[in-house]
Amino acid sequence: MxxxxxxxxxxxxxxxxxxxxxxxxxxxxxxxxxxxxxxxxxxxxxxxxxxxxxxxxxxxxxxxxxxxxxxxxxxxxxxxxxxxxxxxxxxxxxxNGNDDPTPTKDSKIEKNKEESEKKKEFQNDLRNALKNLRSPDVPDIEIPRPHKLKDEFVDLHEKEWTSALKSLKKTTQSEDMSIKMLLQTLRDIYSSCCKYSNDEKEEAMQSLLTHNTGDNVAKRKLNEQQMMAEVCKQQNKSTTRAIEEIKKSVFDRNPELVRNHHWTEYVERSVKICRSMSIQSKPMLLDFGPEQNANLNSTIFRTYKATGSKVNFVVWPAMILQENRELLSKGIVEPIERNIT
Structure with a gap:
């Protein structure tokens, strides 16, 4: 002043x-x-x-x-x-909080070892909790429930898949090659959505670790409900971005198909369904079937056109609820046709 x-x-x-x-x-x-x-x-x-x-x-x-x-x-x-x-x-x-103000070298090593073990224990608890995604007490994200997703998945095959198949057959692809191409597209989308969801879980885990590590780690108990709510929050925020990024990656890998609007509609709806599957409270799986010449499991897959007991190629994956292995939707395979003499 x-x-x-x-x-x-x-x-x-x-x-x-x-x-x-x-x-x-x-x-x-x-x-x-x-x-x-x-x-x-x-x-x-x-x-x-x-x-x-x-x-x-x-x-x-x-x-x-x-x-x-x-x-x-x-x-x-x-x-x-x-x-x-x-x-x-x-x-x-x-x-004041330490009985020995001048700890020895051995006591320092022991203390560091103890802190490290407590931190590892905390991380393991957090990872185990993340495997379950969300506890029942935490409300689900505003996404379709498993059985509604099953109906959408069946509808995807009946509408967008069928239209894309007809469109590809009119260009340069045979029916078998077109079916395999559409299946590979769906497989790529499903894998990308699962990876994106796992990355979100890891990000949420790291965020929680950042706020819950340090001194007195043992005194901090893992609040699973808060952790699950954080995962929900992260996935809710990034759903729109995830869909756009995955769609772009699929389009970039298939530039020759982008002009085919039937194929792009098939991609867009597949991404939305697979994204919703990957962030369900009860994880949902797609079973892309057995290898060629494997035995046909009629409880999970039905035949496409031919009849036989050996698999030629997969047409459409089966949808399964991971928790109790409940089959939500049968897959479709084209078997190796039996020779009738």
Whole structure:
């Protein structure tokens, strides 16, 4: 406050001096002494006044600089002193909380080992909880339930898949090649959605670890419900972005098919369904079937056109609820046709 007042005083004084000097030399009629002197004498007086005024300003500047520097140094010293007091207080708290103020090397190693084990235990608990995604007490994200998704998945095959197949057959693809291409597209989308969802879980886990590690790790209990709510929150926020990014990656890998609007509609709806599957509270799986020449499992797959007991290729995956292996929707395979003699 004193520095500010001193600056205001010097500024006011300087302004008064300047006004007086300028007024004296310009309005000489009010100054009798100036009427009888020559221009040269006036010039000399101007120079003398300028020198005096410069000396006054220089002294004022020096004085103000010293005052300001002392003020600034005092503030820095006060700030450093407060930091020192805080550090002293923390050090005293650590000493008071430790029975042995000068721990030995072995005790330090033992303490670090104990802290490391507690941190690992915490991380394991968190990872185990993440495997279950969300506890029943945490409300589901606003996404379709498993049986509704099953209906959408069946509808996807009957509508968008069928339209895309007809469109591809009209271009350069045979029916078998078109079916395999559409299945591979769905497989890529499903894998991308699962990976995206797992990355979100890892991100949520790291966020929680950041806020729950440090001193006294053992005293912090893993709140599974809060962790599940955080996963829900992360996935809710990123659903739109996830769908757009996965669609773009599929389109970038298949530039020759992007102009086929039947295929793009098939991709867009497949991404939405697979994204919803990957963030369900009860994980849902797609079974893309056995390898070629494997035995046909009629409880999970039905045949497409041919009849036989050996698999030729998979047409459409089966949808399964992971928790109890409940079959929601049968898959479709084209078997190796039996030779009838």
């Amino acid at each position: 004193s520095t500010t007042r001193l600056l205001d005083f010097v500024a006011a004084l300087s302004s008064v001096l300047i006004v007086c000097i300028v007024y004296t030399h310009i309005n000489t009629k009010d100054c009798v002494e100036f009427k009888s002197i020559s221009l040269q004498e006036r010039a000399v007086i101007w120079m003398v006044n300028a020198v005096i005024f410069g000396i006054v300003l220089l002294i004022s500047y020096k004085t103000l600089s010293d005052v300001w520097n002392r003020h600034r140094y005092q503030e820095e010293n006060n700030e450093l002193q407060s930091k020192i007091e805080i550090l002293k207080k923390r050090l005293q708290e650590q000493i």
